Amino acid sequence: MANAQAGIFAMGSSSHIYLEFSLLKEDEGIDLVEAIASLEMPQATVAGSNLVVGVRPTLWRTLSPHDTPSMLFDFSESLTGPDGFEMPATQRDLFVWIASGSQGQVFDVAETVVETVTPFAVLNEEITGWHYRQNRDLIGFVDGTANPILSEAPSVALIPQGSPGECGSVLLFQRWRHSLPEFNELSVTEQEMVIGRTKIDSEEFEEELLPPSSHVARTTLMENDEELPIFRRNTSYGSPRENGTVFVGFSKDQPRLHAMLQRMAGIPDGIRDALTYYSTPLSGSYYFVPSVEALGSFIDAAQDR
Numbered sequence: 055m056a057n058a059q060a061g062i063f064a065m066g067s068s069s070h071i072y073l074e075f076s077l078l079k080e081d082e083g084i085d086l087v088e089a090i091a092s093l094e095m096p097q098a099t100v101a102g103s104n105l106v107v108g109v110r111p112t113l114w115r116t117l118s119p120h121d122t123p124s125m126l127f128d129f130s131e132s133l134t135g136p137d138g139f140e141m142p143a144t145q146r147d148l149f150v151w152i153a154s155g156s157q158g159q160v161f162d163v164a165e166t167v168v169e170t171v172t173p174f175a176v177l178n179e180e181i182t183g184w185h186y187r188q189n190r191d192l193i194g195f196v197d198g199t200a201n202p203i204l205s206e207a208p209s210v211a212l213i214p215q216g217s218p219g220e221c222g223s224v225l226l227f228q229r230w231r232h233s234l235p236e237f238n239e240l241s242v243t244e245q246e247m248v249i250g251r252t253k254i255d256s257e258e259f260e261e262e263l264l265p266p267s268s269h270v271a272r273t274t275l276m277e278n279d280e281e282l283p284i285f286r287r288n289t290s291y292g293s294p295r296e297n298g299t300v301f302v303g304f305s306k307d308q309p310r311l312h313a314m315l316q317r318m319a320g321i322p323d324g325i326r327d328a329l330t331y332y333s334t335p336l337s338g339s340y341y342f343v344p345s346v347e348a349l350g351s352f353i354d355a356a357q358d359r
């Protein structure tokens with residue numbers, strides 16, 4: 055039986071960093087994955103930090119074709135809505151998310167990770183994430199209300215046992231910059247129409263009152279009368295000058311993540327997510343987050359060579 059990377063579901067850490075790397079040489083993908091898989095992490099068990107590792111979908115397919123879900127693709131092309139609104143594609147080769155109760159520890163682990171992969175890859179992005187008012191976005195709304203409860207999250211986020219890629223997950227990772235002055239100029243009622251939930255209590259709207267352009271309406275996907283959920287682990291980033299939301303969304307099924315993005319951009323029907331007038335995506339990548347065993351098979355490979 056395979057096991058999921060535990061950090062996907064480990065809640066409660068206050069400090070986070072997200073690192074994205076690109077290969078220095080295209081043919082060194084195996085060296086990169088072996089290096090990160092072989093990283094010894096006593097910090098994880100001794101002092102309590104979590105590491106989640108993701109690999110570019112097409113790279114993972116090349117390295118581990120039998121452990122890859124049939125539907126798995128890179129964020130290779132920007133998504134452009136009918137009015138020109140764009141979600142950029144900034145696909146990288148390796149993703150590492152470190153979470154801990156202490157910023158100092160996040161720093162130490164991040165340094166070790168960077169040192170470990172530096173022979174093969176360059177660090178393109180580093181974002182420090184944190185929690186604002188416990189569980190709110192910087193726009194002041196609770197983020198995660200519609201998430202599945204923890205006991206159900208694995209069935210939403212993980213590829214089922216017995217399928218190729220079992221216990222792996224597909225991650226959508228995006229940095230969104232907020233335009234807080236513009237958003238904060240709206241009345242609370244107008245803000246609630248943008249999101250599709252109430253601000254203080256995160257209450258749902260009656261279906262007939264939910265604006266079709268609200269964020270909730272754009273990201274609620276239905277199939278045969280059933281909702282298609284995802285599992286979000288977003289944090290906030292930044293300072294007064296530049297700030298926003300780090301979108302960290304896991305799913306067992308990549309097309310639903312992509313369909314949500316397309317609906318937010320207004321691609322299928324011309325209705326653009328109202329939130330995108332106040333938040334701008336600056337990056338966009340997909341990663342395959344393999345099971346512990348699938349990633350671990352690269353430790354053995356490294357030792358055999």
Ligand code: HEM
Pocket residue numbers: 191193195196197198199200201226228230249251256269270273274284299301303311314315329333
């Ligand atoms: C600036 C970036 C974003 C912000 C600030 C944001 C914020 C929110 C907030 C406040 C909610 C309502 C409360 C909740 O259920 O969590 C929500 C719901 C949701 N968001 Fe986002 N979000 C962002 C981007 C995205 C993206 C990129 C996706 C998907 C690709 C997404 C998918 C969802 C889903 C699936 C829901 C639940 C909808 C439902 O009620 O069924 N969000 N988001």
